[in-house]
Every structure is written in structure tokens, then in C-alpha cells.
Amino acid sequence: MVAIPQSTFKIQHAFIPPLIAFILAVGSWEVLVRGLGIPLYLLPAPSQVVATFLERPAYLLGIGVATFSNALVGSLIGCSLGCLVAAVCVRWPLVADGLVPLAVAASAVPIIALSPLLGIWLGSISPASKVAVVVVMTFFPTLVNVYRGLISPRADTLMLMHSYAASQRDIFLKLRTPAALPFLFNALRICATLSMIGAVVAEFFGGPQNALGVYIKTEAGILHTSEAWSAILVACLFGLLFYLAIVLVERRALRWK
Amino acid sequence: MSAPMIEFDRVSKIYQSGGGPVNALHDVSLSIAAGEFIALIGPSGCGKSTLMRLVGDLEQPSAGGLRVRGKTAHQARLDRDYGIVFQSPVLYEWRSIRKNVELPLEIMGQPGPQRHARASELLRLVGLSDFGDAYPHQLSGGMQQRAAIARALSFEPAILLMDEPFGALDEITRERMQLELLSIWDGGPQRTTVIFVTHSIPEAVFLADRVVVMSPRPGRVERLVTVDLPRPRSFETREDPRFFALVTEVREGLREH
Numbered sequence: 001m002v003a004i005p006q007s008t009f010k011i012q013h014a015f016i017p018p019l020i021a022f023i024l025a026v027g028s029w030e031v032l033v034r035g036l037g038i039p040l041y042l043l044p045a046p047s048q049v050v051a052t053f054l055e056r057p058a059y060l061l062g063i064g065v066a067t068f069s070n071a072l073v074g075s076l077i078g079c080s081l082g083c084l085v086a087a088v089c090v091r092w093p094l095v096a097d098g099l100v101p102l103a104v105a106a107s108a109v110p111i112i113a114l115s116p117l118l119g120i121w122l123g124s125i126s127p128a129s130k131v132a133v134v135v136v137m138t139f140f141p142t143l144v145n146v147y148r149g150l151i152s153p154r155a156d157t158l159m160l161m162h163s164y165a166a167s168q169r170d171i172f173l174k175l176r177t178p179a180a181l182p183f184l185f186n187a188l189r190i191c192a193t194l195s196m197i198g199a200v201v202a203e204f205f206g207g208p209q210n211a212l213g214v215y216i217k218t219e220a221g222i223l224h225t226s227e228a229w230s231a232i233l234v235a236c237l238f239g240l241l242f243y244l245a246i247v248l249v250e251r252r253a254l255r256w257k
Numbered sequence: 258m259s260a261p262m263i264e265f266d267r268v269s270k271i272y273q274s275g276g277g278p279v280n281a282l283h284d285v286s287l288s289i290a291a292g293e294f295i296a297l298i299g300p301s302g303c304g305k306s307t308l309m310r311l312v313g314d315l316e317q318p319s320a321g322g323l324r325v326r327g328k329t330a331h332q333a334r335l336d337r338d339y340g341i342v343f344q345s346p347v348l349y350e351w352r353s354i355r356k357n358v359e360l361p362l363e364i365m366g367q368p369g370p371q372r373h374a375r376a377s378e379l380l381r382l383v384g385l386s387d388f389g390d391a392y393p394h395q396l397s398g399g400m401q402q403r404a405a406i407a408r409a410l411s412f413e414p415a416i417l418l419m420d421e422p423f424g425a426l427d428e429i430t431r432e433r434m435q436l437e438l439l440s441i442w443d444g445g446p447q448r449t450t451v452i453f454v455t456h457s458i459p460e461a462v463f464l465a466d467r468v469v470v471m472s473p474r475p476g477r478v479e480r481l482v483t484v485d486l487p488r489p490r491s492f493e494t495r496e497d498p499r500f501f502a503l504v505t506e507v508r509e510g511l512r513e514h
Contacts, residue, residue, distance in 0.1 A: 156343050156345065156347045157347055157349070159343075160341065160343075160347050161364075163313055163315065163334065163339070163340070163341045164360075164361045164365070165334055165335045165337060166364045170364050174349075174360070174363070174364070175349070178349065178352075179351075181351070254351075256350060256351045256352075256353075256392045
């Protein structure tokens with residue numbers, strides 16, 4: 001018998017069940033659409049969506065990049081601001097008392113509803129309004145999570161620092177920051193998903209022609225369902241890649257776990 | 258006789274709690290000589306941990322005088338006069354064992370190569386040479402506590418404060434750790450002054466030069482038992498009739514109030 005290396009076995013174990021579930025789901029979608037004769041304008045079969053995508057992959061990926069860059073820039077700004085304000089909250093607890101409950105509330109409301117207003121303020125065609133939606137959407141969860149991470153060290157870990165007469169700077173850099181890293185990555189994973197949603201949905205309220213949200217809305221409006229779906233496919237692809245990139249960085253950064 | 262290492266002069270500690278003031282320590286006077294191994298024992302709530310933390314300037318007395326190496330406890334902490342070991346190891350989980358041992362040296366600004374050499378020496382001393390690159394969660398409780406002791410000794414403090422350091426270990430590991438602690442303490446060129454808080458009567462007698470028996474509400478020194486067992490102590494010490502006599506004496510002291 002050939003011994004299977006432990007790690008390979010684990011990877012297979014992690015990937016095979018979801019892969020089977022995915023194939024089953026897509027397969028039954030295909031079979032049901034064809035079997036029930038569902039008209040194309042209602043719901044295309046996966047094979048039709050892929051075929052539509054393959055008709056103009058460069059264009060679709062291109063508008064995907066346009067929308068994704070709004071998501072990326074927006075979440076970079078939103079997450080950085082979130083970290084910064086979280087650090088301020090730790091330094092001045094009074095700020096935290098006022099701000100953190102509001103941020104928790106803001107994380108729970110549909111901020112996406114703001115996007116028509118941001119369009120009015122920043123110009124509905126300009127990317128600035130799309131980026132702004134993403135900034136607002138990612139700022140609050142990052143602030144809340146990172147703040148929780150920064151205050152997560154237990155009393156005895158702080159007492160230890162105190163016993164070394166450590167400076168506030170040392171306590172922040174050598175204790176609070178590393179303790180907050182898992183919380184930060186948790187926030188980044190949430191933000192990867194939120195930012196793609198924010199960027200696409202913001203474009204529903206107007207935007208440049210070459211953008212995923214505009215394309216989906218326009219094509220759906222004229223019952224080009226398969227075209228709309230092919231753009232949704234691209235949105236999923238970029239969202240997944242963003243998420244996976246963060247998971248990869250997280251694995252490297254939190255190797256001690 | 259030279260000036261005492263630590264001197265409590267009618268020290269009291271009162272906590273303000275919801276149910277009114279709590280008298281944690283009342284009129285404690287105690288003089289500890291340089292190089293002495295002191296065990297603090299008493300039931301829960303007798304203030305033994307508080308007494309130890311006053312020395313570390315982790316809490317401040319409500320009344321009375323406390324001198325540590327002829328200075329205020331605050332100044333002694335700023336001068337890094339003591340190392341501390343808690344009941345839980347309080348290792349930073351994102352640092353390797355070696356990096357944990359180096360932490361105080363890092364904060365005190367020692368250069369890298371020097372830190373590295375000192376950490377290697379200490380890891381050898383506590384029998385963790387092969388585990389320098391491991392992360393805390395990969396080690397057993399006893400090994401983690403050894404690392405914590407190495408960390409506390411890394412900067413060669415004059416005083417070692419230990420707050421029930423072996424309290425979470427099983428009896429077999431615990432007895433082995435007691436012996437190891439004594440051999441480290443005996444082995445150096447100059448004996449560190451140790452304040453060792455414990456719940457265990459045999460542990461206190463086995464380790465200490467003097468056992469301070471405390472009583473609760475308010476916390477007071479009930480009795481001082483001088484342990485005249487010869488050093489170095491060994492497994493046989495625990496079978497010495499004198500050991501049993503001293504254990505009985507401490508036990509009676511605990512029963513008195």
C-alpha cells in the first residue's frame with residue numbers, strides 16, 4: 001500500500017466535498033432548466049452562461065477589472081481608516097465609548113442604501129462615488145473588529161508588560177498589534193465580500209458604461225438574461241479571488257496558529 | 258546585617274468594591290533579606306497575591322511604607338528589579354518560545370545577538386533547548402511554565418515574584434518543577450530573592466527559607482515559620498521527619514485564626 005502524505009490527504013479532504021456539492025448544484029441547474037424547458041430570458045442554463053461569457057471574455061473581464069479596482073481601492077481606504085480610528089479608540093477610551101457603539105450599529109445597517117446619495121454628492125458617473133460606497137461599507141466592520149482585537153489582551157498579559165516598565169509604544173507594537181492580527185484578517189475577509197457587493201450595487205445607480213453593475217442592469221433590462229449572468233459570473237470570480245488572496249496572506253501571517 | 262531587600266512597614270490595602278471597602282491587607286510588617294526564598298501561604302482572600310503585587314508595583318498600598326531595594330516599589334519597577342511568573346504562563350502565542358524568552362530583553366533594548374545568546378542559555382537552563390522554535394500551544398503546561406520562568410530570569414532581576422506558578426500543574430510535574438526551580442535558584446552566582454505565593458503547604462515548606470502564614474479578612478501575617486531544612490533540597494527532603502514537623506507547624510498556623 002502506498003502511504004498518503006498527511007498534508008495531501010487533508011487538502012483533498014477539504015476540497016473534495018465542496019467540489020462535489022458544486023458540481024451537483026450546477027448539474028441539477030443545467031438538467032432542470034433543460035428538462036423543464038425554462039425559457040432563456042427567465043433563467044439560462046449554466047452552459048449557456050459560460051458560452052455567453054466565452055463570446056467576449058476580454059470585454060467582460062475588462063469591465064470586471066474596472067469594478068474590482070473600485071472595490072480594491074475602496075476597501076484599502078476603508079480598512080486603513082478603520083485600523084487608524086481603532087488605534088485612536090484604544091489610545092483615547094473616551095473616543096471609543098462614543099464611537100464604537102455607533103460603528104457596531106453602522107455595521108448592522110444596509111449602508112448600500114446610501115449609494116444613490118453618494119452618487120448625488122460625488123457624481124453618479126464618476127468612480128469616486130463607487131469607491132466611496134465601498135469605503136463606507138468596509139470602514140465600520142474593520143473599525144469594530146480591529147478595535148476588539150486591540151483590546152483583546154487579557155489583564156495578565158498587560159501586567160507582564162507593566163512589570164517590564166514597557167512604554168505605551170512597546171505595548172501597542174509588541175502586544176496589542178499582534179493580538180489584533182487575527183481580528184484584522186477576519187475583518188478583511190468580511191470586507192473582501194462586502195467591497196465587491198458595494199462596488200457592483202453602487203453601479204446599479206449609474207456609472208460608466210464599462211462596469212459590471214451597469215452592464216448587468218442594462219442587459220437585464222432588455223431581458224438579455226444570459227449576458228447579465230455572464231457578468232455575475234465575472235463578479236463572483238473577482239470576489240472569490242479577492243477572498244482567496246486574503247486567506248493566503250492570512251495563512252502566512254498567522255503561521256503560529 | 259545588611260539592609261533588607263524588601264521591607265513592609267505596617268502596610269494596608271483596602272479595595273473599594275460595590276459592597277463597601279474590603280480590607281485585603283491589614284498592618285503587614287515583614288522584612289525580607291537579599292537572597293531569601295519566601296513562601297506566602299494562606300486561604301483564598303488572605304491577600305497573599307496582593308502582597309506580592311505590591312512589591313511589583315502592580316498595585317499600590319493604601320497605607321504604610323514599602324521599600325524595595327531601598328527604593329519605592331514604583332522606582333524598583335522602573336529599574337526592572339523584579340521578574341514575575343503568573344499562575345498561567347502568559348506566553349505571547351504569536352511568538353516562538355525563544356522570542357517569548359527574549360521579550361523583556363527586547364523591551365529593555367538589548368541588541369539582537371546578545372538576546373539570542375542569553376535566550377539559548379536560559380532555554381538550556383530550563384531544559385527547553387530543543388523547543389526554541391516551537392510556538393506556545395505546541396508545548397505542555399509544564400513546559401510552558403518553564404518558558405515563563407526562563408523569561409522572568411532573562412534579564413537577571415534581583416527579585417523573582419511567583420504567583421502560584423505551579424498551581425495549574427499535576428502533582429508529579431509539580432514536584433519535578435519545584436526541584437528544578439531550586440536547582441536554578443541555587444545554581445547561580447548570586448541567589449535571587451524569591452517571593453513565592455502558593456496554596457500548597459508541602460510546596461511552601463519544601464521551597465522556602467521562611468514561610469509566611471497569612472489569615473484572611475483582613476489579610477494579616479499570622480505566623481512566620483523558619484524552615485531549617487538543609488540545602489540543596491532533594492526528593493529525600495520530603496521524607497525527612499523535620500519536613501513533616503514543619504508542614505504540621507504551617508498547617509496549625511493556618512488553622513489558628
